[in-house]
Amino acid sequence: MDFNLTEERMMLRDTLQRFLADKYSHENRRAMIAAGEPYDAGIYAGLAELGVLGAMFSEGQGGFGGQGFDLMVVFEELGRAGVIEPVLPAVLAGGLIAALGNERQRGLVEEIIAGTHVAALAQGEAGSRYDLNHVETTAAAEGDAIVLNGIKTHVLYGAEAQTLVVSAREAGAAADAAGISLFLVPVNTPGVTVSGHRNMDGTPSATVALDDVRLADTARLGAAGEGLAALEAAVARGLTAICAEALGAMEAAKELTTGYLKERKQFGEPIGKFQALQHRMADMLIEVEQARSAVINMAGNLDQPRGRREIHACAAKNLIGRAGALVAEECIQMHGGIGMTDEYALSHFARRLTMIDHLFGDTDYHLERFIALKAG
Incomplete structure (x- = not known):
């Protein structure tokens, strides 16, 4: 490769x-x-x-x-x-529309690429704990219509989107792999209520309530009840994206810290000359390079069969979460109090790294899933 x-x-x-x-x-x-x-x-x-x-x-x-x-x-x-x-929603929701949509639905992709349309993925629910197959939102047929009911949580850029890609269950129990469908839902559809909020890193998110939302059968993306495989593939692409974003944030935090160690002086010397801090920087550099290797490995295996792809995704997300936490903590500690202030850029990178760890599964979740995939 x-x-x-x-x-x-x-x-x-x-x-x-x-x-x-x-x-x-x-x-x-x-x-x-x-x-x-x-x-x-x-x-x-x-x-x-x-x-x-x-x-x-x-x-x-x-x-x-x-x-x-x-x-x-x-x-x-x-x-x-x-x-x-909102580049990440283009990867997630836009990718699903491009992969599953019919000719009419794929017309949205052109608008997404042009930056004139934002589509957001409404997948997570309060009880799902990152599991993509755990879907309690229902899609029931009523005559020629499909009626959606449920609540989606932490919908990234949900309040800024014109269209939502919503997962809903047409058959089976809440945690079944089969029976999940995906639907294109314009946010101005009657019964859709979007409540926006800010995440800790400044990115916007929303809770989406679906109360007897009536859609035409043509709003479905792909085949009925077979949406999970496409959803997993889209989220794997999203994981690649946010792992790479975390790598960039770690690099920026590292550069800020290196500059600070060269400028801040104690006893007439830059603190970067102190051996204890040099050792901590060396350990951090190793973590960043390991993170880079994980991102490259994930990117290179993104188009592999599902089993291999998901194993690499879990491994990468787990390592990125651990490395990101270490880099954020070390950089803030070596900066002292200034590292926590909102006026200083390091605080944003630390918050973003923390947020990324909780997107689509934290370190513990992906370690458990990695073990289960290897055992299976």
């Missing part, structure tokens, strides 16, 4: 780096959040114009990338800059 970036991916990385260095900053993000804005629409439009959203989809889907290493390149740079714009 060749882990070297292609010329096109290097060009995308370099272009994205320059754009974010010029347009995006910790101060701008803080001001935007303080103003009550969920994200910067101008930045998001700029990302779309650069082709960042198109890199999330294959040529057959209207993009020009779509592979694991495309996700890795883009999200590592987004993580390094601390971007909170």
Whole structure:
């Protein structure tokens, strides 16, 4: 397997780096959040114009990338800059629409790539504990209509989306693998109530209540009751994306800490000369490089058969969670009190790393799932 970036991916990385260095900053993000804005629409439009959203989809889907290493390149740079714009929903909900949608439904993908339409994945529920197969939201046939009832929690960018991709059960018990279907639900459909909130890292999320939401049968994505496999594949892509984003955040936190150790002085010497801190930095560098290896490995195995793909996804997410916690803690401790202040960029990276650990399964969940997959 060749882990070297292609010329096109290097060009995308370099272009994205320059754009974010010029347009995006910790101060701008803080001001935007303080103003009550969920994200910067101008930045998001700029990302779309650069082709960042198109890199999330294959040529057959209207993009020009779509592979694991495309996700890795883009999200590592987004993580390094601390971007909170809704690129991840394009991977999750947009990917499901591109993979399962009919010709009419796939028309949304073009709008998603253009940055003019946000679609969000409404999957998690209060009792699911990260299990994608645990779906209590129901989809019942009533004449020519399908009626959805249930509550979806922690829907990333749910209040900013125009369309939701909702998982609902058409057959079976709450934890059965079979019987789960996916539906396209416009947020302005009667019976849909979206309550938005901020996550600890500044990203927007929402709770979505579905109360007798009536849809036409044509709102279904793919075959009835067979949505779990596509959902797992989409979430594996999402895991690759957020693991790469965590890697970028770790790199940024490391660079901030290295700079601080060179500038902060005690007894007339930069504290970076103290051997104890040098040892801690060396340990942190090893963790970051291990995290990089895990992301590369995950990206390279994203298109493997389900069993192998899921094992690598669990291994990567577990390692990223552990490494991210260590890097955040070490960087804050070596900065002292300044590391916790909202005015300093390190605080955002620490919060984002904590948030990423809890997206689509934390370290404990993925360790348990890895063991179960290997045993099976």
